[in-house]
Amino acid sequence: MDVLTADIAALIVDETVKRTQHNINIMNFNGEILASYDKSRIGTRHEGACMVIEEGRTMVFSDTESEGMQGTQAGVNLPIIFQDNIVGVIGITGDPKALEQIADLVKMSTELLLYQNYFTYELEGNIRSQELLVEELLKSEPSKSFIQYLTQQLNTQLYTFRKCIIVNIEKQIFSKNSIVRTLASQLETQSFIIAFTNSNRIVILITGEVQNELDFKVKNIYQIFKRLKLDIQMASSLVFKHLKDFKNAYEECELVFMLNEHNQPLMSFEDVEEKTLLYQSDKEIRERYKKRVLGSLDLQSIETLKHFFKNDLNIAKTAKYLYIHRNTLLYRLEKCEAITGLNPKKYADALKLQIALWC
Incomplete structure (x- = not known):
């Protein structure tokens, strides 16, 4: 990458002139x-810039000194490091004595801008390479050599141990760079790959030396997105x-989203x-x-069964969860048994009903 480009140089000139009210010139390594x-x-x-590059130091030229130098005017010329x-020279036109206070500040600002632009470019290139890797891994016959x-x-x-994570971010504006930087600050950068596959989907490959480490990383990544105030x-x-x-x-991961009936924000395939x-049958x-087992059960009965099973067939817990009296819950369960012929309080019958609900 050519660090000091004409576009970057023009940006430095525009921003610096606004703040210093002095003419600014940016020269490349060839002067x-x-x-x-x-x-x-x-x-x-700019002959003065050539001298700065050759000697590797800041040089000040008066009106008299600059007269015989090609393309050079009175002022201060500083190497850009x-x-x-040295990648170039920044020249500030004017009375050298009057420029003493601002010359070093202009130089520092220029170099900071170059670093910022360079690291942004590097980061965006890194993100694209990760996206290419994920794209290749998702092919039916990925290229081993390209990977x-x-x-x-x-x-x-x-x-050795790996997991895939998919993050869906619906209708929200987010910065790729900020997400990558935040993840990199929290995780070992060499242990994960992140790809932005479309406007609202992020795919992450996480890896670890021990299997238990992955569950911790999944929860950590989820918390990172929450701290970024993204609804995911x-x-x-x-x-x-x-x-x-x-x-x-x-x-x-796709199946997890498809079967996440309660829209929970964080779920695993194990769930x-x-x-x-059943889905694959x-x-x-x-x-x-489903029709044979559940018959004509109404919506209230179906929801009651779902929460009863979710609360491990526990009468007290389910009644509390549904904000109903224990006797009301028992009445609903008896109603289910009367319609289906299956007793939800018995494990074998509850299993049949659970499978029917999943269907």
Whole structure:
């Protein structure tokens, strides 16, 4: 990447002139003027800048000294340092004595802007490489050589144990860079891959040296999004070890969203795994079983059963959860038994009813 571009130089000139009321010139490493408040000087050679680059130090030129120097006027010329190297020169036109107070400040501001622009460019390139890696992993026949190339480019250490996470962010504005920076500050950067697959979906591959570490990372990532004040739904897959299984893990997350009937913000495939077994069976078979078992149960009875099973067949807990009297709950359960012939308080019958509800 060329750190000091004409666009960046023009931005530095515009911002600096506003604050100093002095003409500013930005020269590249060859002494050519990249940007100037005096547009007629752009593209010309600045002999003073060439001297600064050659000697590697700030140089001050008076009116007399600058007269015989090509493209040079009285003022202060300072080397622009980036990662310990001179990448250009910034020249401030005017009385050198009057510029003493602002010259170093202008130089510092210029170098800070270069660093900011460089790291933003690097971050955006890194994000794109991660997106390419996820895109490749989701293909039916991913290229092993391309995956290896991308992981080397990203300097990523994908540990043995892995999980896929999908984050859905509905109709909210968010900054890719801020999310990546925040995750990188909380997690080991070499242990995860993040991809923004569309305007409201983020896919993350997390890895760890031990399996138990992954559950902690999932919860940590969820909390990071909450601290960013983003309203999200997040799904995580089962643990897997081989990158070829990433596509299956992604599909597991899709099933979690599909079967998340209560719209919980954080769920894992383990939470719905038994439901997915039914989902993968024939739809007509599921429908037939549901109708045969549940019969003509009304909506209130169905909701009562759902909460009864959610509360582990516990009468007191369910009644409290539904804000109804214990006897009211018992009446509703007896009504269910009368219609279905199955007693919700008995494990075997409750299992049949639960499967029918999942169907």
